[in-house]
Amino acid sequence: MFNGITKWLEGLGLGEYANLFAEQRIDQEVLRELTDADLKELGIPLGPRKKLLKAIRSASQDALKSPGPPQAALPPNSSETQPGLSAWERMPGERKPVTMLFADVTGSTALTEKLDAEETHDLLYGATQRMCEAIEKNRGTVCRFMGDGVMAMFGAPVASERHAVDACEAALEMQQAIRDYADDVEARHGSRLQIRVGLHSGEVVVLTVGEGEKADYDASGPTVPIAARMEQVAEPGEVYLTATTQALAAERIEAQTLEPVCVKGISEPLAVFALRRVRSPEEVRADSRRTPFVGRRGELVQFRAMLETCIEEGHGQTIYVRGEPGIGKTRLVEEFARIAAERGVSTHRGLELPFGVGQGQDAIRSLVRGLLGIPIGSGKAVRQLAARTALADSRLDPDQTVFLNDLLNLPQPKELRALYDAMDNPTRNDGKQAVVSSLMIATSSRRPLLAIVEDVHWADAVTLAYLAALAKTVAKCPALLVMTSRIEGDQLGRHWHAGTRDSPFITIDLGPLETxxxxxxxxxxxxxxxxxxxxxxxxxxxxxxxxxxxxxxxxxxxxxxxxxxxxxxxxxxxxxLPAADRRALQVASVIGQRFELGLLRQLLDSPQYDCSVLVERRLVRWDGAVLRFAHALIQEGAYRSLLKRSRRALHVTVGEKMSQSDPVLCARHLDRGDDRRAASAYLTAARAQAVAHELDSALRLTERGLALAVARSERYNLSALEGELRCALGQPDGGIAAYRRALDLARDPIEGVHARIGLAEGLRLTEQHDQLLAVSNEAETLAREHCMNAALARIQQLRGSAHFVRGELKACVQANERSLKYARESGSVEAEAQALSNLADAEYARGRFVSAYAKFARCIELCRAEGLVRIEAANLGMHADGLLYQNRMEAFFAENEAALSLARRLRDPRAEAVALISRCSGLLDVTGDPEAARPAAERCVALARGFGSRSLEAFGLVWCGHVCRLSGERAEAMLNFEAALAICRDQGMEFCGPLVFGGIALTSVDWQQSERALQQADSIIARGCLGHNHLHYYPMAMEASLQHQDWDAATRYAAALEEYTDTEPLPWCTFWSARGRALAEFRRGRRDEGTVQELRRLRDYALKFGLVLARVALDQALDAIDAGSRRNQPTS
Structure with missing residues (x-):
């Protein structure tokens, strides 16, 4: 259903909203009823809203069906897909572990020569009758009669752990019965009968033929012919068995090892044993040697002591209970909970499951609901009330609302949705971890608590991170965290413990119970x-x-x-169990360890079924509003009893039932059902997870979908989604590889365009600009042919970003002007905002800073109106630069701080690095405070290295150099400038080359070295470079020239700065130019009234606007003039 909606939206050029429609469960029926208010509530901008409403109004029912959503929730299945539940019920067969027995009479040929047909029949009937009696006496089932022999199975139709021993006892008893019978035959007919018996144990498919008392049973599978082979190689009068049967019955039997035998279809010879005797249970008990048991009393003493310490001292620790399946981990933590309750401690639980967990039922969300007092299965109203209460009573801060909504599976209100959408995955996870920790601290402050999380061996990386955060939390509040895990699959290694920062932690390894x-x-x-x-x-x-x-x-x-x-x-x-309950248990095992009664009833087609028998017999139990298997191994055992084809049929049925309620479980069930629709379902599930900001989960689902996908279109869509997710998760190299696969799979121009745009985005992030431009050229050609305006807008934006970094100013402006044109034609507000951003960058690059500031302002205005928080974050730092160049220092620092705050909230390292570069400029060029600027400069370099931007790394190193220069650390300053220069030589000088050489010129005490550096910078500027170089280099060049007493050079640089911005004058440039000229004239020795007045005007201006560093030299000049005036005054 949602795949159809996606195609319909893509046909309208609005595919970007497919995830939003899937998250809100908008299907074909809902689509026709959407209003403008509905779309506005979803956060869809005006332009796309109009296009959607027009398409909905103009399309007839048939037209809507054609390009978009089909009636079915999943793509239609072919006649060759898995059968449904009703078909499964008609299929005979069940998987069971059994021991198969084959027995055959030898020596009958000699007797048939002496007897007629009736006498031969009676004689052989007597033999088979005795064999059958031995089988039935020892709980076996006769399956077939084959000539002179019989096939039987033990452990079916009623399962039995004793099947191997029972078969051994039956084999020996029938040998003895035949020996007694043979004595009588020999006495009457002069010939002797014997039998051969073969045994083998393994899993078979047990087949039921007929019904009720008339039912017969048969078995099939590899176990059957192996048992037959054992009978064929056995000597007359012997019982041969395989190693499997010998191992199962080893405690009770004595057997002789024989030479291995070859079996057709098995590569290695099979070990063979000759059965000699079956020991009595009394013998076994007398000879048994028990290993020492590890008891539970010590663990309870430990727990009581830790609990008392927690209550008395107000801080707890983590207890990790490990053990093999069934060893009693769950029972022990239940005892912990009982002891805690006796001491007035509340208990809250979470359970990690490998499969079959619905929305809101994972360990962490279950724990959160417990801490908030929300019963399992509660509706949205109950969860909303609990959330409001937690905020009202100050257990959580208002800023944590957005994360709490996610944890409670509540929709984000409009005012928070844009902010949450703009955050990256680590930011959201960190925020949710903080909510869980805050709830733990707040709840335990009222009453000490015990938090239990079971089956941690199933936990994924995200859940393990939550648990590490909880381990740190309980160490500082009156709470204990108890976790359980199987030893096999234990995930709490060194890396996990490092994340707990050595918080108190104790491991309890459980062994067998004491007697x-x-x-x-x-x-x-x-x-x-x-x-x-x-x-x-x-x-x-x-x-x-x-x-x-x-x-x-x-x-x-x-x-x-x-x-x-x-x-x-x-x-x-x-x-x-009664037949209906037995069937229910098997069907429930397919759903998962935890299941809803309503879903089970649907699958059984039994609206009144209540699971009461299963609960009474403690196979399942109620867990809030859902049912849960009493133990994971009960669910696994019931599941394994089903034939594979039955499992597959049930998984498909379950998946189809969950297609709308839980896309993730739908995909996993279809996967286990080997259904051809699984890959498409994984795509739908991954998109839904991406919309919910669960990017790690979305990527895992995408990868599984790719492993299954066969159809080209599925592989294309999944590869494109993988590329998008990897780029969003900070894995651009992986994103590029995925988009290249998508491009190889593209079969129509539209797919090719989208794949190339994604590829170009990855290349932008890794600063591979030559390849970016080549790929965008290909995309542009195709997009123009198919009038894809939104795509053309993005293509031009990507091209403009490459030209910007390369200093290709004319091309940058042209690309971004085209981007704005296409964005407006497409009706995409987001594309328009991004185009304005890039066009502002272009104006900035060519020195039109007033125009750039206006465009940044318009972009931010648009972002705030439409909730485009991530684009706002990318531009707010650049908008602050405009205030800096207007010498509005107080406003600059305020907006720069806002830009840093937003970037950090969103975990947007590039936006933060850009804002830090501006901040360094303000702190160094204006206030002259190197110590305040040092952490900002170093943070900028670290961020740039982290996300792979060499250009921004070089810019950050320039400011690190100035920090050291102003702090008197000349050698360290030069090292930073040289490191920046090495990057510029590799990446290109256009981005910040002049700033590097300007720093070298200012730092060097050798005028010749300074002069060479200035000359190199002048050469770069003459060839063309980004506008910020002019604004910051020329003041550096003036200062260096003044230091080395080259007054003409200082005057020349002052004129160059003023000339560069003559079309759009800036207060910043006007001030620095006038300052350079005035100081040059003063240093030449001019002391006339005009020079003195200009120096005083500039000093007063610097004082008024907070230009501290610029004021130093002005104060020194005026002080020198005043001192000279005093010396020239006549003495009285």
Whole structure:
């Protein structure tokens, strides 16, 4: 459905709003009802609103269907796709671990020569009857009769952990029964019968033929022929078994190792054993050697001590409980919670799941909802009320509202949406982490709390970062953080611990239960003196989940089967469920570990189904408004019991049900169902995550979609989205590679244009300007042919940015004028704002700073009206420059501070670096305060290096050099200027080459070196360079000339600065030119009234406008004049 909407929007040239429409669940039906007010509330600018409304009004129902949204929520499926749930119910078969037995009579040929057909039949019937009796006595199921032999399985249709031992016992019993029978046959007929028996254990597909009491069972799969092969190689009177069966039954059997045998279809020979005897349970108990158990009492003592310390001293720590599946991690933390409740401590929980978690149900969001007292499954109104309450009672600051809305899955109000959209991913994640930490601190200040996050082994990198932040938080408030994880998959390594800054942390590794603890658990089910209790205790091996499930099986009626694996345990309990509940458990296992009853009812087509039997038998339990499997391994066991084709069919059905409510889970289910629509679903899910600012998640989904995509169009769209995401995440090299793949996949001009624009954006970020211009030329040709005005606007903007950095001023202006024209023709306010920004840069580059300031002002005005915060951030620092050049210093510093603040809030390093360059200029050229400027200059260099801008790095190094020069650190200053010069020689001198040479000239004490530097700078300016070089270089050149007593040079540079801005005079240039001329005249020795008056006027001007550094030399000149006047006065 949303893919169709996307295509419709792209057909209108408004594809940029596809993610917004998908996020707001705008489908075909909703689309026709949209009003101007609706679109305005969505934050869509006026121009696109008009185009949308016109398209909606003019299109008939059929016209809307054609270019856009189809009726189905997903692209239509072909007849070859997976069957639905009803088809699955008709399919026989279930996966189960079993032991297969084959037995065949030998020696029957000699008897048939002596007996007629009826006598032969009766004789062989007697043999097979005895074999069947042995099978059925030992809980086996006869599947087939094959000539003189029989095939049977153990562990199905009713699952049993004992299947290997049962098969061994049946094999030996049938051998004994046939031996007894053979004695009688030999006495009557003079010939002897024998049988061969083969065993092999493994997973099979159990097939049901018929219904009810008339049902028969069969098995298929690789396990079956291997068992048959064991029978074929067995000697008459022997039982041969494979290593798999021997391992499962090893505790109970004695077997002799034989030579390996080859089996067709298996590369390596199979190990073979000859069964000799089955030991009694009493023998096994007498010989058993238990390993020492690791108990729980020590852990509880530890926890109580940590809890008391937390309550008394007001700060806590992190407790990390690790152990194998089923070892009792969940049970232990539940005991922690009970102890905490006794001490008046509140408990809040989060659970990490590998799959099957809906919106708002991940560990961190669950924890946040718990801290705010929001029940699981609560509607938007409840969440909004909780958010308002948290803000009203000062648990959170108003500035954190935007992050809280995200954590509670609440829509952002219009006034916050633009700000949140403009933030980058790390900024949003940091903000949300701060909200969780603030809630933890505020909630624990009222009442100590225990936060529990289970199954951290499933956590992704973003969640691990939250947990590291929480570990730091609990160390400074009355709270404990308890996390659980499997040992295999433990993710809390050195890197994670480094992020906690050595906050208090203790690891508890769980081993098996102590015997007394196991006995205490047994008493909840049966008397500990019951012989079954001892058997359960021995079999469980201290694993509490094994023991609990064994005891539940026994209490539900199974006094014989004693499963020795979780899979068999789950299947054994499932086989005793009513058919409807058994089916429900399997279907629920496909949804995931946590599931909604409503969805399960839909899948079962049973509106009244309530899961009461499953809850009563503790296979699932309620967790707020949703249901959850009692243990992850129960869900896995139920899931594994399904045939692969059944799983796939169910996953597809679940995915289709979730297509509108949860695009991410929809994609994952279609993926697991091997559905051809999975790649397209991943594209939809990734776009939705990108709209929600979950860029890391969006990228992972895109990568998975690419791994599955076969269709060219899917691979194109996914590659283009990957490029966009990687550029947004600060990975421009990866973005370039992705866009190149998209370009290779493009099959029509429109796709080619968009791929080239994305590629050019990546090249802009990495400052590969030659390639950028080449790619944009190709894009422009195609875009012109297809009248793609919005695309042409962006192409010209990218070209203009390249020309700007290269100092190609005429080309820069022309490109940006064309960009503004195309932007206005396209009706895109965003494109117009960006075009104004680039055109202002062009005016700035060619020295028309008044015009540039006006265009920056218009751009910012437009951004603020339309909520284009990120474009505003990129331009606010440059707008502040206009105030600097008007000598409005107070206003400059205020706006520059606002620019820095906005850039830092958005985590926009380029915007911050640009604002820092302006700030350095104000602090050094104006106030002459090197120590105030030092951190700004060093931060600018670090930022530029971080996002790979060599040009801005060189500019930052220039200001680092001036900081050192004004601080008296000449050697260090020269090192900075030389580093900047090396970059300029590599990247081009046009961006800031004259400023580098100006710094060298000012710093050097050697006039010849200074003169050479000035000459090189003059040469660059003569060839053409960016306008800011003129404004800052000429004052440096004047100062250097004055230092070296070259008064003519100082006067020449003053004239050059004034001439450069004669078309658009600037107070900055007028002042510095007049200052240079006046000081040159004074240094020549002129002391006439005109010179003195000019020096005083300039000194007063500098004092009025805060030009501290410029005033120093003026004060010195006037002081010298005053001193001379006093000396020339006659003495009285």
């Amino acid at each position: 007394q603890d196991s006995v205490a658990l047994i008493t909840e089910f049966i008397e500990p003196t019951d012989p079954l209790a001892e058997r359960c205790l021995a079999r469980a091996g201290g694993n509490p989940l094994f023991l609990e499930q064994l005891l539940r099986s026994a209490r539900e009626g199974s006094t014989v089967s004693l499963p020795d694996s979780i899979q068999s345990l789950v299947l054994a309990r499932m086989d005793r």
